Amino acid sequence: MALLFPTPHPFSPRHLHGILRLRPPAVAGAPLAHSSSSSVRYPGKEAETKLEKNADADVSLEVLYDDRSGTESVRDYLDASREIIREDGGPPRWFCPIECGQPIQGAPLLLFLPGMDGTGFGLILHHRSLGRAFEVRCLHIPVNDRSQFKELLGLVESSVKNEHMLSPRKPIYLVGDSFGGCLALAVAARNPSIDLVLILVNPASSFGRSPMQPLLPILEALPSNLHVAVPYLLSFAMGDPVKMAMASVADGLPPQQALDELSKSLTALLPRLSDLADIIPKETLIWKLELLKSASSYVNSRLHAIKAEVLVLASGKDNLLPSDDEADRLWSSLKNCRVRYFKGSGHTLLFEDGINLLTVIKGLNMYRRSKQIDFVGDFIPPTISEFKKTFEQDNKLFHVAISPVIMSTLRTGRIVKGLGGIPMEGPVLLVGYHMLMGLELTPIYEAFLQEKRIMLRGMAHPFLFSSIKESSRQELSRFDEMNVFGALPVSPMNLYRLLAKKSFVLLYPGGAREALHRKGEEYKLFWPDQPEFVRMAARFGTTVVPFGVVGEDDILELVFDYDDQKRIPYLRDRIEEINQESVRIRTDVEGEVSNQKLHLPGVLPKLPGRFYYLFGKPIETREMKSILQERENAGSLYVQIKSEIESLIAYLKRKREEDPYRSIIPRSIYQTYWGVESAPTFKP
Template sequence: MATAASAVLRFWPAMGRSFTKPFRREPSEAVTTSMAETAASGVMSEPKSGLKCEAVRPPTIPEASAVFDETVVEPRGIADFIEHSRELVRPDGGPPRWISPLDCGKSRLPNSPPLFFLPGIDGVGLGLIRHHQRLGKIFDVWCLHIPVMDRTPFEGLVEIVERTVRTENYVLPNSPIYLVGECLGACIALAVVARNPDIDFVLILSNPATSFSKSQLQYLSSFLDMVPEPLHVSVQYFFDALSGNTLRTSVASVEDVLPLQLGFSEIFSNSLAFLSFLSKILPKDSFTWKLKMLKSACSYVNARLHVVEAQTLVLASGRDQLFPSTEEAKRLCRILPNSRVRHFNNSGHNLFLEDSFDIVSVIKDSNFYRRSKHKDFVSDYLPLTRYEFQKFIEEYRWMDIAACPVMLSTLDDGQIVKGLAGIPSDGPAIFVGYHMLMGLELAPMVIRFLAEKSIHLRGVAHPFIFNRDSEMLMMDSTSFDYMRRMGAVPVSATSLYKLLSKKSFVLLYPGGSREALHRKGEEYKLFWPDQAEFVRMAARFGAAIIPFGVAGEDDMLELLLDYDDIIRIPFYNFLDKRINNDAVRIRTDSEGEVGKQNLHFPGLLPKIPGRFYYLFGKPIQTRGMRHELSQDREKAHKMYMHIKSEVEHCISYLKVKREHDPFRHILPRLLYQASRGFTGEVPTFEL
């Protein structure tokens, strides 16, 4: 009977893997191909008896079109890592090799890029075990396994990975190659990229060991000889335990299953099991060797960082007791010109094993997933999972409670009804409306459309949201992650064309940032350009155009300082130039108020919450009008002005009708919900 490890892994020697057939070993067998034979031949010979061959590429699934992808059940906690690693840590005399979890290849998107995981000092290669299934849907996943007794030096490991990625790049020249490295693996990844600047890499680095010279680990080797085996690993383990990482990675296996007292007993048992297992992964002589390797890796990579230009995402744990990862991430971001940082303030060193961390969501939120040389915000977009949607709802539940949105729509006969019954169920469609102050209307609207109509609104957003320099100006680098997660695309005619060609539901604000960051006294005023920008594009695809208005921003916030006030603050002009640089400026050819698209952070005063009101007008059909509207610009302009007047009419209707809503303010709503339950719908004005 096969053991757990052999049932879930495929093995390849560490080499140019695309020229070979992958194979799985039985529990009694070991991969015996030597490194010398591999390097000399460049290809692998046919598997020996007892080795079962498998197909290189798994079956693919069609492009994702559903709102939610299918549910996957991932391994949970440290116990799974230990269980699936037991066979791998047995000494077999073999060289470093590539392994691929079988659960990574069940259903994969077409043209999925290769992803190579490079482990930390443990060398097992199963550090992503909690993420295998989800990664396997969007990547061709392979993990480097470094046997316990292997003594390949750092540069040797770099050469192994280098040979593999060069071969992969030869086979898939138009595909990016993802290198995911933690600790030592992050150093290997950076070294490979520095030596191969002509290959299109995407790096994801977790708590990189490039800061080893500032780490507490550098002092271990001096007194490690005095610590008896197997207690030597407790020194390293103790450092990380201080951060609470052990608790977080263990609690996943007992959460919601055991009573509290038994739960902590199980956590303690898992911690001892992990400590015992560490002594097998890192016997004393191996641990000493790895510490020396970390020192050489740190020196090697830091001398070459200046040549790394690959797209890089640095993941930094705030409670990493092995390395100063937070400070190191900031340093790397300053050095690497195409890098971004994500901070996890409550996480420890083993970030990938923590139950609260989801690497796929992080990749999606930071817009780091692509299947070709250039990011395609439409075809490369990955649908939300149910977990991600639920998390999004939880993050903005406070707004739903405070604003208690009222949704109204218009039927084909012109009747206004409560709810979204008047919204067409089939795309393509363009929702064109008024942008409230700071875009307050976005989250409640997107959530209701997903929850009630299974309609995913894809917003056409300001380029500031996608710009690296803009992200670095924000206090929190994840400020716009939710918009990217929800499928926002940079504003352009190309983005609109691609979305409509996919029959998407597009959310478009012709007033842009000029409306969302309006001046004092400009509430509910439209700042639309004169050109009928989107009408002919809608007609080309026969898209329905749904004008809509919103009201309620004046019941939520008071604008104290607008752009005209802020620009008078001494020295603010320096920040203004950084915010509104050439890379993010739009409508530069427009005159008047429409051209004043300067971004800024207004001074706002929260109010006792009122209520948000949405009215979606009667859908305007363009099907069959492509030739008519493309040839007759005056007719297209008339339709454009009609849409604008419909948006203004929706706003006026809501502003008048809300005066008759007995639950416009939060106190009556809370009293109503307290007496009738918080899950029911709060009434509003009569239609």
């Protein structure tokens, strides 16, 4: 659902925004020209008064908030499009979908530029999730509108300039789907001084190499009575109907129930495809193909002028456009371009199951509310749907294989199962041992989110936030997932700001040297000599919780470490190349911890054992003012924390020998026989 607001052209989108945006669910409209429509609906006086009163209200997002992802489906797109395509004689205009609701305070503007359909509802599956993080406005191009490309470009450009003039420090996001991608690229080329973030979904800048080119003379000659078959052919060319139908099937259903729901969804969807004949009638389709030709030609002659931040979302099975090849071309042609490749998806990527646009944006650290990204202030907590996908689907087998045992220590010194010993209020600094390649991370995040609804902010090596080694066929990765769940570059300033905000921070003093250790170095701590974090923790009265973890030697064996690799000339040169391009840290410290050479260890899997975690007794620094005054006292506490972690590791290594279900075989037999998710373990 949406409202269109036809008013005189001088009103910019932001001019109306203060009056209309907070109608629950929030709606804002921004016209770009006159219209004489009689079917437009306006909010009443009572709603307008309420909107004005609450215009500056701050909407915060709690951890694991429900973004209602998956609420809408392709059928909702067809229903909404059928309403909006009624001829009203009006020009192209902006609307704000009702489903978007009220965004968080300071949210940037997101303008959606549609594909060939022109309805503006191409984001309908993403309205609810995007609406919490952005002020979303969508461009509607009426079905009988015959504006030239340069007219549509001028219309979008005018709105972008108005918004930039009113909020010069905020970025403006342009999400361009197919034809809309050409509009976004053209606006960026003509306005290099405006801070734009382009998200191009299978952009039609590749139309010159499209298999649709020969369709034009055929469509022109096609009799009107045969045109009803075109929507069916077009819909199957645009995407996989099964994946579209899956978008409305809830995650986590048993296989048989999921199959039944898919069958119902697909049965309901297929007859509705005839609606495309009304959304894109023959004359409109012919016009849009001509429009695509001129748009593609215009954009390709101006790619060199684009300075904006660009993200290309490319499908590997796009039957309408060569989107995979176009991703290669844009990635090499544009100065600041990244790609995420969906090899199994079709042209209508935003309608398919498993694609959450906001998650993709967050995963690439492309969400910001000012000129530069603020890893602390711009962070949006993960949603319940992101939690389920990551931990209950993608990492479920890993969780089953390691069956983590998590324990904590109360202030009395008693060890209990779970996280009962962890404080509920920050600031809290979790300091521990980094297992090989960070294998311990996923269960820690899952436990804190599931049991305590606490978001951990993990301090990570800056290399993980670099796009240096990405390619034009880069798929979504574990690094993207880490960003969604709170990782940020390790630095004194980031740690300072997190503790000042009373956050829960995960810190590994051993860093990459510990996570990429050599053979025989498992469970060995590599810490700097100087107490890097203690005085800062004490400054904010932080509760420090040391923790130990064991289990890496029960799941894999390190067979090809850094020392082995540097003896091979090709691998040695490769390692040097990677490390020269990445940000160097701890170059000013002495000892083995300064040897932070990044590389990929060679490992062999073992029959899985079990992971064991023990969080030690919380150490309160609120009353330790002497730490701030005397470096010796800070050093003593630093040594105490390190010794505590070594003791926790030693305790776990000793106690795991008492666990009858340490191996996966007896553990699986027990869990199957008793019908439980986790077998018991040793008594603390």
